[in-house]
Amino acid sequence: xxxxxxxxxxxxxxxxxxxxxxRLLLGHPQVEIAAATSTRYAGRPVGTVHPNLRGLxxxxxxxxxxxxxxxxxxxxxxxQTAIKVGADLAKRNECLIDLSPAYRLRDPAVFxxxxxxxxxxxxxxxxxxxxxxxxxxxxxxTARLVSVPGCMVIATLIALRPFAADDLVDGxxxxxxxxxxxxxxxxxxxxxxxxxxxxxxxxFAPHGHRHEAEVCQASGLAVRMTxxxxxxxxxxxxxxxxxxxxxxxxxxxxxxxxDAYADEPFVRVIAQRRGLYRLxxxxxxxxxxxxxxxxxxxxxxxxxxxxxxxxxxxxGSAGTGVQCLNIRMGWPERLGLAFAGLHPI
Amino acid sequence: xxxxxxxxxxxxxxxxxxxxxxxxxxFEIVECxxxxxxxxxxGLSPMTLALAPEVDEDWGE
Ligand SMILES: NC(=O)c1ccc[n+]([C@@H]2O[C@H](COP(=O)([O-])OP(=O)(O)OC[C@H]3O[C@@H](n4cnc5c(N)ncnc54)[C@H](OP(=O)(O)O)[C@@H]3O)[C@@H](O)[C@H]2O)c1
Ligand SMILES: [Zn+2]
Numbered sequence: 001x002x003x004x005x006x007x008x009x010x011x012x013x014x015x016x017x018x019x020x021x022x023r024l025l026l027g028h029p030q031v032e033i034a035a036a037t038s039t040r041y042a043g044r045p046v047g048t049v050h051p052n053l054r055g056l057x058x059x060x061x062x063x064x065x066x067x068x069x070x071x072x073x074x075x076x077x078x079x080q081t082a083i084k085v086g087a088d089l090a091k092r093n094e095c096l097i098d099l100s101p102a103y104r105l106r107d108p109a110v111f112x113x114x115x116x117x118x119x120x121x122x123x124x125x126x127x128x129x130x131x132x133x134x135x136x137x138x139x140x141x142t143a144r145l146v147s148v149p150g151c152m153v154i155a156t157l158i159a160l161r162p163f164a165a166d167d168l169v170d171g172x173x174x175x176x177x178x179x180x181x182x183x184x185x186x187x188x189x190x191x192x193x194x195x196x197x198x199x200x201x202x203x204f205a206p207h208g209h210r211h212e213a214e215v216c217q218a219s220g221l222a223v224r225m226t227x228x229x230x231x232x233x234x235x236x237x238x239x240x241x242x243x244x245x246x247x248x249x250x251x252x253x254x255x256x257x258x259d260a261y262a263d264e265p266f267v268r269v270i271a272q273r274r275g276l277y278r279l280x281x282x283x284x285x286x287x288x289x290x291x292x293x294x295x296x297x298x299x300x301x302x303x304x305x306x307x308x309x310x311x312x313x314x315x316g317s318a319g320t321g322v323q324c325l326n327i328r329m330g331w332p333e334r335l336g337l338a339f340a341g342l343h344p345i
Numbered sequence: 346x347x348x349x350x351x352x353x354x355x356x357x358x359x360x361x362x363x364x365x366x367x368x369x370x371x372f373e374i375v376e377c378x379x380x381x382x383x384x385x386x387x388g389l390s391p392m393t394l395a396l397a398p399e400v401d402e403d404w405g406e
Contacts, residue, residue, distance in 0.1 A: 250358070250359070251358075251359060251360050254359050254360065254361075254379075254380075255360065271359075271380060272380050272381035273358060273380050273381055273382045274376075274381045274382065274383060275381050278381075
């Protein structure tokens with residue numbers, strides 16, 4: 001292994017996001033995975049938990065104590081653990097990229113309202129740079145602490161950005177989110193029993209989903225979210241109903257999207273008039289770091305239905321985490337992430 | 346490689362660039378690479394495109 005590779009660690013490597021980080025980092029030409037933590041599987045090969053990685057690495061899980069001295073730590077633990085260990089990891093390592101919701105919101109009161117419990121390290125809120133390259137690339141180049149937004153937040157912000165940026169929205173934006181079962185994490189247990197999940201179209205958050213607070217904070221828009229668990233393992237799709245301040249034509253809206261994303265390596269504008277996949281759909285994005293975004297506008301030009309889709313474990317978390325790493329290190333943004341999704345799947 | 350000339354024409358549906366080579370004949374159907382509209386070549390000089398009639402598909406009624 002090249003001596004000049006970056007030494008990275010994954011905290012919470014036995015989870016779904018952690019496993020995806022390992023998959024990406026094992027294929028990344030500039031990094032070496034120096035540690036992968038798990039409390040339950042310490043000492044066991046990572047392939048024990050992530051069978052797709054068998055034969056690719058001799059890496060074993062280690063316990064999460066004494067995690068210091070790494071160039072970069074990816075934090076992929078559940079919320080309360082992330083809040084507990086965040087300050088220590090931030091102090092003892094060069095750079096911390098958090099995938100959990102622990103440091104996404106800036107206002108402790110908003111955190112408490114949406115999470116139902118007070119934040120136990122409020123002094124850290126506001127010290128993380130939002131890991132959303134499409135809005136925040138410049139700040140990420142020098143950031144030491146990065147907090148990647150939620151998966152449905154990333155999709156929603158990409159769908160709404162052209163309208164928010166130009167102050168074109170008039171009133172509440174309604175966002176209908178659909179997400180696959182991996183969004184609940186490997187610890188979901190009963191929730192994700194086949195018998196409970198198979199065939200589901202479960203409206204698990206008719207209102208007040210936690211991601212709503214993040215979208216409002218980042219976009220400045222009044223957003224109302226509904227989230228539904230659907231029959232898929234990976235994938236998230238958001239359908240956003242956007243009331244417009246003045247009527248816009250299809251051509252004008254297409255131009256807004258083209259201008260917003262012409263230089264983005266992972267955002268594709270997909271709004272086709274023919275074919276099977278006319279608007280963004282997660283199915284063909286599985287395993288890739290793309291977020292597809294598209295739209296349809298009502299004949300009177302007053303309401304846009306904006307649609308975005310991504311793989312929640314890729315562009316929705318681990319993939320964006322690695323994209324942030326690439327930006328932070330000044331590497332090409334596509335490094336280790338350039339591959340397409342699967343078709344057919 | 347043949348050296349057929351290529352001209353760029355605006356898609357009437359989305360204003361994307363559609364490349365058309367000089368061997369294209371009148372009433373040929375081309376596809377917009379951006380919005381995937383089927384476009385009919387209704388004039389050659391200047392090169393003019395119009396939306397071709399299409400049959401809609403419906404996934405649920
Ligand atoms: N799943 C998604 O689509 C998604 C998308 C975006 C963001 N996120 C966020 O990313 C984080 C990970 O999500 P996930 O879906 O991968 O969850 P997960 O599958 O449940 O994984 C959670 C990880 O946290 C570790 N952990 C749990 N308790 C711990 C403790 N007390 N001390 C140390 N480590 C502990 C677990 O390892 P051990 O139990 O083996 O220690 C496991 O590696 C969460 O904060 C989630 O909100 C998830
Ligand atoms: Zn077109």
